[in-house]
Amino acid sequence: MRPVAALAAFVLVTLTACAQEPAPVPLDPVESAAPTPEPAETDPPERGKLRFKQIAKLEQPVAFAVRKGDDRLYVAEQTGRLRTSDGDVVIDLSREVSGGNEQGLLGVAFHPSGRWVYLDWTDARGRTHVTEWAFDGSKATARRDVLTQDQPYPNHNGGQLAFGPDGHLYIALGDGGSAGDPQGNGQDLTTLLGKILRIDPRGGRPYKIPEDNPFADQKGAKPEIWAYGLRNPWRFGFDRDTGDLWIGDVGQNAWEEVDRQPAGSRGGENYGWNAREGKSRFRGAKGRDMVDPVITYSLDEGGNCSVIAGYVYRGEKIPWLRGRFLYGDFCAGWIKAAPADAPREGAEVGKVEQLSSFGEGHDGELYALSLRGPLYRIEPA
Numbered sequence: 549m550r551p552v553a554a555l556a557a558f559v560l561v562t563l564t565a566c567a568q569e570p571a572p573v574p575l576d577p578v579e580s581a582a583p584t585p586e587p588a589e590t591d592p593p594e595r596g597k598l599r600f601k602q603i604a605k606l607e608q609p610v611a612f613a614v615r616k617g618d619d620r621l622y623v624a625e626q627t628g629r630l631r632t633s634d635g636d637v638v639i640d641l642s643r644e645v646s647g648g649n650e651q652g653l654l655g656v657a658f659h660p661s662g663r664w665v666y667l668d669w670t671d672a673r674g675r676t677h678v679t680e681w682a683f684d685g686s687k688a689t690a691r692r693d694v695l696t697q698d699q700p701y702p703n704h705n706g707g708q709l710a711f712g713p714d715g716h717l718y719i720a721l722g723d724g725g726s727a728g729d730p731q732g733n734g735q736d737l738t739t740l741l742g743k744i745l746r747i748d749p750r751g752g753r754p755y756k757i758p759e760d761n762p763f764a765d766q767k768g769a770k771p772e773i774w775a776y777g778l779r780n781p782w783r784f785g786f787d788r789d790t791g792d793l794w795i796g797d798v799g800q801n802a803w804e805e806v807d808r809q810p811a812g813s814r815g816g817e818n819y820g821w822n823a824r825e826g827k828s829r830f831r832g833a834k835g836r837d838m839v840d841p842v843i844t845y846s847l848d849e850g851g852n853c854s855v856i857a858g859y860v861y862r863g864e865k866i867p868w869l870r871g872r873f874l875y876g877d878f879c880a881g882w883i884k885a886a887p888a889d890a891p892r893e894g895a896e897v898g899k900v901e902q903l904s905s906f907g908e909g910h911d912g913e914l915y916a917l918s919l920r921g922p923l924y925r926i927e928p929a
Contacts, residue, residue: 596868598883598898600916600924604633609917611655611707612907616662618685621907621915623923626652630667633923639667639681639688646670646702650725654707658683659750660715666694666749668707668719674699678709678719680749694749695772697740701725704780704798712746713791713811716758719745720795722780728800728831729822734777735835737769742821744781744795746774762816775809777819777835783905787811787860787888788912794873796857797841800825802848804855805841806875806891842891843875853879858906860888863913866928869897874914874926876903883916900924 604623611624621633628642630653645652648670655668665683670676678695681688694717699705704722712718723729723742734742748756763769780798787794791811797819799805803826807819823835826844845852858874873891876883881901886894900916907915907923916924 596895596897597929598866598869598885599927599929600898600900601927602922603925604635604923605921606631606923607921608652608904608919609921609923610653610904610919611709612905612915612917612923613656613658613665614908614910615658615665615683615685616660618662619910621909621923622656622658622665623907623917624653624656624667626654626919628653628669630656630665638665638683641667641669644669644671646672646674648674648702650703650705654705655709655720657709657711657717660711664750666709666717668709670699670705674702676705676707676721678717678749692754694754695719695745695747697721699724699741700731706778706781708781708783710784710786712786712793714758715748716746717749717755718774718784718793719747720778720781720784721745722782723778723821729779729833732822732833734779734821735818735823735833737763737766737773737776740770740772742776742778743770743773744775744778744784745772746815747772760814762814774815775817775819777817777821777823777838779821779825782854783857785857785859785906785908788862788908789860790888792860792888794857794860794875795819796855796875797821798854799847800830802826802828802846803844804847804852804877806843806855806857806873807839808842808891843886843894845877850882851880852877856903856905858883858916859908859914861885861912861914863909863911865913866926874906876900876906876916878903878919898929 608626613622628645630639651670653669676697682690703725706720706722708720723733757771764771784795793809795807820838823833861869872885881899884894885897902919904919905917914926
């Protein structure tokens with residue numbers, strides 16, 4: 549990993565790009581650094597800045613979801629529990645998840661009907677599971693594994709889950725770990741690693757392959773694959789208005805990147821890893837028909853280490869933010885907003901220490917999660 553001062557030993561190294569250097573000195577981040585200060589209630593509104601109001605405190609929150617017909621917010625804690633924002637435990641995998649820095653409970657999504665909940669997590673052997681439960685709003689039952697994937701190394705597990713506008717489940721898997729993708733998984737269509745998958749978890753057992761998946765009929769390719777050439781797509785999100793897919797792919801040594809897949813895509817995009825990092829060629833590896841990222845930023849400045857992709861804001865409470873894509877960096881803590889039609893023109897709008905994820909409510913309002921524990925609601929400054 550890249551050394552980052554004052555990070556806890558439990559910090560998601562999944563959010564750190566390089567895996568070759570010594571680990572950071574273990575510190576307790578809650579005791580060693582103060583939380584992000586909130587602007588005073590009397591501060592005048594300022595266009596171009598945001599306020600992050602803490603609404604809950606959890607244990608290492610890393611993923612966020614909402615459920616149809618339910619006003620509660622659901623948060624996945626890396627330590628293994630799915631909790632509501634008021635503290636109720638819905639599912640507890642804390643005795644089953646692996647405890648590595650890049651492992652644990654990593655993703656959550658609800659079926660569009662609200663009747664099933666899906667978790668992405670790693671077990672004691674480091675294997676990835678996507679597991680389904682029937683959920684009636686109070687009790688999770690009828691557990692079953694939908695998909696499992698062996699991981700050759702403990703890092704780069706991905707973990708994001710989301711149902712797209714088409715009703716299918718999208719799953720992020722990293723390249724399998726180590727440094728530089730030594731197995732070449734990112735460009736290899738015979739493995740699920742280094743990909744975003746697209747499946748119908750309720751269409752068959754264990755799941756159904758959508759007939760229009762780009763590699764559904766290609767001999768030698770995994771039919772679940774929707775997009776490939778990804779190193780560690782830790783977080784992605786759909787634009788609720790346009791259907792565009794925004795993917796934050798954590799880089800290696802030089803570049804962080806955000807990729808955008810337009811709603812009209814038929815899938816099959818190659819985002820380049822490990823033939824390249826960002827737009828730069830990487831170690832002579834080869835790839836074809838690669839799609840350029842829409843945002844890149846350097847790892848050589850400002851303490852940057854790992855991109856956290858968010859959402860295009862479609863809420864009502866912050867008019868100037870509408871149509872802007874939010875993203876941030878885990879180590880540097882900054883959050884930027886960029887016009888969706890000009891994503892390279894991002895400007896800083898606030899900071900959250902150890903930013904681990906964003907969330908989107910039913911109403912289009914956005915949230916930010918910190919690995920230190922806070923769940924913030926994003927409000928006008």
